[in-house]
Amino acid sequence: MPKLSKTNLKKQRKKVKTSTTAENKLLKTILNLFSIKLPNKATPYDVRKAINKLPYSKIDKYVSKYAVDLFRENRNGFLKIINALATNKTANEKKRLELDAANRSMMADIKMYKPLMEQFERNVKLIKDLPFDVAAKLEQGYKQGVQFRGTEVEKYIREKMGTRAKLIIRTESSKLNTAITEIRSAKLGIPAYIWSTSEDKRVRASHRVMDGVLVFWNTKLTLDKMTGHAGEFPNCRCLPIAVVDLQDLKFPIKVAEGNLTITSKYIKGTHGKGYSTTIQSGRIATYSRQDFLRAYGNKFH
Numbered sequence: 001m002p003k004l005s006k007t008n009l010k011k012q013r014k015k016v017k018t019s020t021t022a023e024n025k026l027l028k029t030i031l032n033l034f035s036i037k038l039p040n041k042a043t044p045y046d047v048r049k050a051i052n053k054l055p056y057s058k059i060d061k062y063v064s065k066y067a068v069d070l071f072r073e074n075r076n077g078f079l080k081i082i083n084a085l086a087t088n089k090t091a092n093e094k095k096r097l098e099l100d101a102a103n104r105s106m107m108a109d110i111k112m113y114k115p116l117m118e119q120f121e122r123n124v125k126l127i128k129d130l131p132f133d134v135a136a137k138l139e140q141g142y143k144q145g146v147q148f149r150g151t152e153v154e155k156y157i158r159e160k161m162g163t164r165a166k167l168i169i170r171t172e173s174s175k176l177n178t179a180i181t182e183i184r185s186a187k188l189g190i191p192a193y194i195w196s197t198s199e200d201k202r203v204r205a206s207h208r209v210m211d212g213v214l215v216f217w218n219t220k221l222t223l224d225k226m227t228g229h230a231g232e233f234p235n236c237r238c239l240p241i242a243v244v245d246l247q248d249l250k251f252p253i254k255v256a257e258g259n260l261t262i263t264s265k266y267i268k269g270t271h272g273k274g275y276s277t278t279i280q281s282g283r284i285a286t287y288s289r290q291d292f293l294r295a296y297g298n299k300f301h
Contacts, residue, residue, distance in 0.1 A: 004194055004243065005250040006212065012081055012241045013196045022073070023169050026066045027162070030127060033058055034161055038150030044139045047153060051131040063124045067117045070173060074180045081242060112187075113180055120176040127165045134160045171234050178231035178240055182217055185242050191299045192216045193240035195230045195256075205264035205275035207238055213254045213284055214243065216299070222261040246300050251289040255296070258282030 004012065036050040134157050138148065148156075185193065195210040197203045203211070206223040210230070215221065221229060230238040243249065260282030267274035287295065 004241065004248045009194060009196050009212070009241060013239055017077075017239060022066065022069060023166075023173055026062060027166050027169055029062050030059060030165055031158060031162055033062075034131060034157070036154060036157065038153055040150045042148060042150040042153050044135070044142050046150075047135050047138060051135055054131060056128050059128055060121075060125060063121050063127075066124075067120050067176070070120075070176060071113060071117060071180065074177050078181065078184055078242070081244075112183065116176060116179050116183070120172050123172045124168060127161075127168055130161050130164050131157060167235055171236070174231040174236055174238075175228075178229055181240050181242065182229065185217060190242050190244055191218075192243045193230070194243060196239045196241050198237045203237075205277050206262045207233075207236070209262055209277050209279075209284070210238070210256070213256050214249070215240070215256045219256050220259045221256065222259070224262070224264055243300075246293070246297070249289075249292075251292065252286050253292060254284050254286050255292070256282065257285055260284070 033055050036047075036054070038046050038050060138153060138156070141148070181193070185191070192214050195207075195213045195215055197207055197211040199211065204224070210221075210223070215229065217229070221227065223233065226233050230236070230240040258281060261280040262277055263280055264275045264277045267276055
């Protein structure tokens with residue numbers, strides 16, 4: 001049975017998926033650090049004063065630690081996939097073992113990924129600006145004569161912070177995970193991946209079209225006017241599953257070709273549940289094994 005059949009894709013997905021538990025732990029830690037106490041009749045001055053006293057340096061510390069943990073998680077997941085594929089007794093076993101050795105050697109060089117991790121930290125640390133954004137909106141309310149109790153302000157800040165912080169953490173975690181996977185794939189000569197969605201009702205229509213599609217890393221993808229690979233879109237839970245060898249594919253296989261652009265449009269009257277999708281440019285072509293080997297066999301060494 002091919003290692004990247006529909007059933008086994010789910011197993012491989014679990015190995016490289018960023019930990020929701022770790023994301024939630026970081027979010028909870030940040031929200032606890034951002035907890036403030038205000039007098040019952042709080043003024044904009046009271047809010048600003050409380051926000052200025054928040055322990056921002058601790059946020060930096062926890063975010064930096066999370067970035068390192070995420071790097072290690074991706075490393076271990078990537079290694080598990082290659083090890084699992086290497087257990088398949090085929091004529092290409094020697095190549096797989098060589099990939100395994102090269103992967104282990106490369107993973108020791110954290111310098112290769114340092115710029116990505118630093119960018120991740122910078123983006124996630126934007127969470128520190130959120131209390132001031134919320135405070136500015138509260139000040140607008142005060143200017144319009146709206147009065148808030150201290151407990152109401154505390155709850156409002158926590159709710160707004162929680163929603164925005166969760167979006168930032170999930171988005172940046174997923175983007176970093178994909179970026180590291182792409183670098184590892186390039187260094188190991190792995191040219192493509194299988195796009196894997198969460199396969200639930202929350203998956204965006206344009207992403208659902210991509211589920212199970214083979215994508216070469218050099219293919220430009222634009223989904224709903226945003227460009228990137230699996231996992232690089234806001235709040236995206238999709239993952240790129242590396243294709244180590246042709247023997248791992250299940251045929252027929254769908255392949256993203258050209259500058260693939262997909263748009264989705266809401267269908268009125270479906271109460272938020274119905275969307276139509278259109279391929280504006282490029283295409284998703286279906287290949288038999290024989291046709292795929294003729295078209296792309298030379299890309300897999």
